[in-house]
Amino acid sequence: MGPLVIALVSGLLLILAYVTYGRWLGRRVFELDPGAVCPSKKLNDGVDFVPTPTPVVFGHHFTSIAGTGPIVGPAIAVMWGWLPALIWILVGSIFIGAVHDFGSLVVSIRNRGQSVGEVAGRVIAPRVRLLFLLVLFMALTIVLAIFGLVIAAVFKTYPAAIAPCLLQIPMAILIGVWLRRGGRNLLFPSILVLALMYVSVIFGDTGMLMGFNAQLASQSMMWWVIALLAYSAVASVLPVGLLLQPRDYINSLQLISAMILVVLGLIVASAIGGAPVAGERPALELIAPVVDWSPANAPPMLPFLFIVIACGAISGFHCLVSSGTTSKQLNAEPAARCVGYGAMLTEGFLATIVTLACVAGLGLGIASETGTTLLGADAWNARYGQWMGDKSLAYKVGAFVDGAANFLKTLGIPSGIAVALMGVLVASFAATTLDTACRLQRYVVQELANTIARPNGSPSAVASIVQPFRGRLGATILAITVATLMAAMPLPGQAWGWDNAGKGGLILWPMFGATNQLLGGLAFMVIAFYLKRRDKPVWFLIAPLIFMLILPAWAMIQQLGGWWNAESPNWILIIVAISTLLLEAWMIAEAASVWWSLPRGGGLTTPQLDSA
Template identity: 40%
Template structure:
C-alpha cells in the first residue's frame, strides 16, 4: 500500500459523510432553522457572545478542538498497524466524532449557549449538573497543566518555533481590530497577516531562540520559565473579549494549518511513498491490548469529549445562524480528522522516505514510541514537505510550529472554559467572587499551576495523564447522553446518537476499569483511585439521567 491509497480512501469517506450524512442530521434530526435567533444575537455582549462569520468561527473551532491530540494519538496508535488506526480515525469521525460535536453545538444553541454540563442539569437534575461540571473542571485543569508542560518542552526542543508562536499574538489582536472595529473585509487582513505569520516562521528558522541564559539569570529552569510565561498569557487571554485575541488567533492558526496540511498532502501525492508500517500488529512489545485501548489512544481525530466543552463553551456563543452549525461543527471535526490522517501518513510512509528502517526503530516498543511520537510526526511530515523542494530545516520549523500553536490555542480555550465553569458554580452556590471573570480566570490559572508544581520540573500534570484518555472518552459518552436527552424531549429521531452513545460508554468504561485494575496491580493506588472516582462519577450521572427519563415518562403517561 502506498500513501495515495490511504489519502484517497479517507477523503472519499469524508466527502460522502459531509454531503449526505451531515445534511440528513442537520435537516431531519436536529432541524436547523435560520429563523431561530442564535445566542450570539440574543445575548450579544461583545465579550463572549459575538455573532461571527462562519468561516472565521470555523477557524476558531477547528484549532480549539484540535490541539496536540490528533497528532500524538495517531502517531502512537499506528504501532497496532495502519489499518485499525485509519479505520477508527475516518469512520469514527464521520459516524461518531462529528455527530458528537454537532450535537453538543446544537444542544447548546438551543439552550441559550449554555455549557453541556448545565444542559444536563435541566434534564437530569441539579446533582447531575454539579457532578458533570466538577468532572469537566478537573479535566480542564489537567489539560492546561499537561499542555503547558508540553509546549515548554517543544519550545526547548524546537527553538525555531518560539518566534512564530509569539508573533501570532499581536497579529491576532491587529486582525481583530481590523475586522471588528475598522470593519475591513476579513479577506484583506487574512492574506496580509497570514503572509506575516509565515514570514515569522522563516525568521524563526534563521534565528532560533534559546531561553536558557534568561531563565538561568532568573533562577528557574527553561521549562518552568516557559510554563510561567504561558500561564500569565492565558490569564489575560481567557478574560479578554473573544473577538480581540482568541477568535482571530485561532482563525489565523487554522489557515496556516490548512496551508501546511495541503503541503503535506501534496508532498505525499507527489512522492507517493510506500507505507512502511504493517497492516496489523496485534501484540506490540509492551503495548496494552488493541481493544479497547486503540479507542482511547486516538481520541481527537475520531472522538473527543473535550470537543463538547468547546462546542458548548465558546463556539455556541458565536454562531451567526443555525445552519452554520453544520459547517462549523461537522466539517470542523472532519478537518481535525484529516490532520490525524496526515499524521498517520507521515508516521507510516513519510518516516521511511530517508531510511527504510526508521519506522522499525521508532516503533520497536510501546515505551519508545510514547517518548518519540512528536519527533516522528515532525520528521515524517518534514520528509513529505521537503519532497516539494522546501528545505528540511524550514519544513521541520513549519511542523513544530503547527504543534506548538495547536497546543497553545487549546490551552487558551480550556482556561476560558474553566472560567465559564467557575462562573456557573459561583451562580449555583452564590459565591460572588467566582461570578467575576477576572477572578475566575485567576483561580483557573492558579489551580492549573498548582497541578504543574505537584511534581518537580513542571511534570505535575503527567501524574494523572495516563487516565486522561479514558476519562476524555467517557466525557464524550456523557455529552452524547445530553444530546440524546435533548432529542428525546423534542421527539426527534434518537437512533443516530443512541448507537454511538452506547458503544462509547461501553468501550471507554471498560478501558477505565482496566486502567483501575492495572494501576492497582502495579501498586499505583493514586491513579487507581482517580480511575475509580471518575467511574463512580460517570455511573452517578447516568443513574440520575435514567431516573429523570423514567420520571418524565411517568409524567407524560399521567
C-alpha cells in the first residue's frame, strides 16, 4: 500500500465516521438541543465566558488539543512500525478519542461550563471531585513543563522559527480587537493574517532577523522555559477573546493550510518522485518496517504504543480543553459535534500525515552529519537507529520536520523555507497548548482552593493558606512556579546548574503520556455516569473506559519500576507516579461503589445537574 493510498483511505474513513457515528452520538445519545442556552451566553463575563462564532471556537479547540502531541507521538511510535501506529490512530480517533472529546464537551456545557473534575463530584460522589482535581493538577503541571521544554528544543534546533512565532502574537491581538469591536466577517482578516504569517516565514530569517533569531536560539533551555511560561501566565489572565481565541484561530488556519500543502506535495511525490537529488528524483516509498516488535533500546509495544501516541488517537488533556475553555465559548449545542467530534478526527488526519512524513517523506532525502544526502532506508536508520538516544525528543521531531519539508520541496518551495515552515508549525502549536494549559491550570487551582477552603467562611489555618490561590493572579503564579521547578530537572545523576537545568526534564514525556491517557479513562468514567443517570446508552463507552484505565496504569507501573531501580532514582517522577496510581485506584473504588447502587434511570446528585 502506497503512502498516497494510505492518506486517501484514512481521510475517507474519518469523514465517514463524522457523518455516521458522530451524527448518531449527537442525535440519539447526547440529544443536542438547538434551543438550549449555553453557558457562554448565560454566564457571559467577557473574560472566560464569551459566546463565539463556531469557526473561531473550532480553531481554538483544534489547535489547543493538537499542539505537538500528534507530531511528537507518531514521530516516536513509528519505530514499532507504520502499521500499528496507523491502526491505533484511526481506530482510536474514531471510536475513543472523538467520543471522549465530544462527551466531555457536552457534559460541561450542560453543567455551567464546569470542568470534568467539578462535574465528577456531582455525577459520581462529592469526594471524587477533590480526587479528580488533584489528578488534573499533576497532569497539567507535567503538560506545562513538557511543552515548555519542547518549544525551547524546537527554537534551539530551528532558529528560523523564532521570529515568525513571536510575530503571531501582535497579529492575534489585532484579530481579537477586530472581533471585540463587532467585526463579524472573518474572511478578509483571515486571508490577510494567513498571508502575513507566510511572509513572516519567508523573510523571518533574513537580514537583522537572522541575528535576532540566532541570539535567542543561543539562550539556555531554562531561559526559554521561564520566558515561555511567563508569556503563558500573561495570556491566561487576559480576556479569552483578546489573545487566546484569535491566536488559536490563526494557528488553525496555518495548520490546515500547511496540511493541504503537505498533502499536495505527497500527491506530486507519488506521481513524479521527490525534489531532485544529484539530478534524479527519488521515488516515494515506505522506508519504515511494517511492524518491528523490538526496536533498539525501546520499551515493549504493548502497552507503550498506546501511551506514546496520545494526541491523534485519544488524549486525556482534551477533556480539560473541552470542559475548561471550549465549553465556555460554544454558542449553540449542535456546534458541539463539529467542535468536539470533528476537531478530534481532524487531529487524527494530522497524525496520519505526520506518520507518512516520517515513514515515507524522510526517505526523499536528509542531510547527514558529514554533509552528504541520505535516501531511503539510510535516512530512516540515521533518525531511528535507536529509541531515544542523546538527541532525545528534538531529534525525533526533526524526522517529521524534514519529512514534511521534503513533501513541500516537491512543489518547488525552497528547502530553507520548507524547513522553516514546518518548524514554525511545530513551535506554534506547542505554544497554543501552553497558553491553554496555563489557563486550565489556573481554573483547577482555583477550584482546588475553593474546595479546600471551608465553605462556611469560618477562620482556619488551611483557609488562610489557600485564600490567595482563589483569585486569578495567585492561581496563575502557583501554576507556573510548580511547572518551572519540574521542568528544571537536570540530567539523571547530575547536580542542578543553570547550563544543564531543563535537560533532564525531557524524560517527562513518558510520564506525560501515561498520566495523560489515564486522565482520558477517568473522563470516560464521568461521561458514563452522566449518561447512566439519564438512562441513556453507555455500552459504547465500556470498552474504551476499561482500555484507558488499564493500559496507562500498566505503563506507569513499568516506568515506576525503572525509575525506582535506577542508579540515580528520580524521586520527583516516582512520587508523582505513585500518587497518581493511588488516586486512580481510590477514584475507581468510589465510582464502583456508586455505580452498582444506582437505580434504573440513575437519579441525580443535585436538582440542577443540567442547569446551564
